[in-house]
Amino acid sequence: MNEVFFYFFAVLSLVFGLVAVTSRNIVRGGVALLGCFVSLGAVYFTVGAEFLGIVQVIVYGGAIIVLYLFALMTMDFATLKSEPIKMAIVAVGGALALTTSLLLFVGSSGIAESVKPSISGAEDIAVPMFFKFLLPFEAVSVLLLIATVGAVAIGRRED
Template structure:
């Protein structure tokens, strides 16, 4: 049952991701990316990483995509849709990405083992996060503060 759900949400996520980078309308692409991230959260649930799945839906679906859509509100979406895609760059992108994927999967297929879908909620993750990895955690909080101040300082209108 879990495996069927994994493949279902994995296929949905990949298809919506492809839709999001190929659609002419950027708003449609953003909404497709939102669906892709939410089904990726469901994929995390099917392998047992429940807390990561919840955080994925909240942060990616609720914060990052909404930030992109709000930034798009200030722009002219019709003019963005007139963007011309060069055939040569699309062919180069397809060639590079397929080559990279084949190389990675050839190496990855050598890794043996079995995925154990043990449930990891907030309790299991809190212990290493707040003891073993406390310093990186604090550094990340400073990074977020710096990013907030920097974003406000850059986007502010000059007097």
């Protein structure tokens, strides 16, 4: 049953990702990206990574996408010019994307073991995070503070 859900949400996230990247309407692209992230959270759930699934929906869906849509609201869409499509660039991008995908896929051929879904909730994650990875955790908190101050400093209107 887990596999059925995995395939369903994997296909859903790929479709939403394609819409997000190719959509001409930016707001529609943002909402499609939200669907992609929520589907990926569901994919994490199918292998038992419960905490990550929840955090994915909250941080990516709730914080990052809202941040993007909020920034989009400060822009005037009527004055934005539509981008021309150059077939050469599309061909180069498609070829490069296909090659990279194939290379990554070929890398998986040597693995014979199988994934064992196991529940990992907040409690299981907390023990290694707060003991073995305490220093990176603190460094990330400082990074978030610096990013917040930097974002305010850059985005401030200078009079």
